[in-house]
């Protein structure tokens with residue numbers, strides 16, 4: 265691939281381009297990269313070479329992707345391109361280089377046939393124009409554990425063991441795999457990503473202690489102690505559970521850490537933690553933000569991969585202002601399963617591709633987007649049925665950041 269526009273050349277990278285790509289990433293993310301980190305990253309994206317922008321022979325922009333598999337509502341596994349390390353040099357911003365890189369990159373992703381492209385966004389205002397919608401929601405919570413009292417109905421199943429994470433690897437990886445298989449948005453986690461977690465390098469601890477681990481047959485927690493404003497904090501890096509018992513037992517253990525004042529964790533907004541306590545208000549949400557963004561590359565394949573909570577017979581018009589994934593689609597759902605085909609029939613619903621991405625994993629509601637005029641339905645009944653059909657029995661959540 266080789267295109268040239270305004271003196272900028274866009275092409276796929278070769279092995280020789282990597283040193284310059286690394287300098288670009290360091291400058292753009294304002295983060296020095298160790299040789300170890302670079303090697304890890306190169307291995308993750310080894311499925312396809314990066315796409316770069318050159319001004320003469322200087323690398324002034326880059327984008328790349330990690331081949332991924334994500335779960336969608338209903339439990340099917342769908343192939344996705346995990347777009348990552350998107351950078352344009354501070355010397356070359358706002359002259360269309362990201363757009364040129366993305367056009368080349370997404371054309372390649374489209375040709376590869378994967379139904380989804382996913383990313384995490386440094387800023388919320390950039391990626392909607394490229395058909396990406398925020399598709400999972402994360403709440404950061406902070407609990408003053410000194411006052412946390414279990415509700416009388418809160419289960420007390422026990423079964424939690426204290427471990428050194430690296431010495432009990434399978435206790436974590438096995439639970440993760442079970443959790444990932446049922447959680448919309450969660451990606452299969454490659455071995456090399458686990459290696460990095462268990463290596464627990466000091467440079468990646470964010471000022472905290474080494475990692476601690478609590479495991480249960482159906483769940484685990486990885487956390488570390490950090491200094492807070494008013495005493496120490498147990499900062500949960502990751503809590504994954506596949507049963508209510510594991511969730512209740514692990515939270516009892518975390519809230520039993522007498523020598524920390526607060527516990528901080530990242531949860532889905534629907535996490536049952538507040539209801540396990542006599543005073544649910546103690547679970548204070550300190551931030552609520554997007555995690556995974558989804559661009560649907562193949563609307564029919566993506567919509568047929570997930571399940572639905574209600575029968576549907578609708579024609580949906582999807583507008584893709586970036587590439588050509590849009591069009592009109594007849595979506596018929598019976599007993600949860602969909603058939604989706606292109607059609608010329610008049611639409612019952614009209615929405616942009618980024619909005620469909622936001623609805624896809626069930627974390628955002630059609631009726632809320634309709635209230636903002638981001639989705640237009642022919643009538644209230646169609647909207648109501650579409651809204652409930654696209655819900656999910658399981659909360660969507662990103663599996664690992666990339």
Ligand SMILES: CC(C)(COP(=O)(O)OP(=O)(O)OC[C@H]1O[C@@H](n2cnc3c(N)ncnc32)[C@H](O)[C@@H]1OP(=O)(O)O)[C@@H](O)C(=O)NCCC(=O)NCCS
Nearest residue numbers: 292350351352357358359360361362363384385386389390
């Ligand atoms: C974000 C970044 C990639 C943008 O690159 P760029 O080459 O300046 O972007 P372009 O000129 O191609 O802009 C493409 C479009 O996005 C818009 N855009 C770019 N940056 C934006 C921003 N920060 N907020 C809102 N819109 C933005 C442009 O207005 C343009 O819109 P249009 O094509 O619809 O008219 C670049 O500033 C960068 O590398 N930043 C630091 C690293 C980073 O944040 N990477 C993203 C990781 S997720």
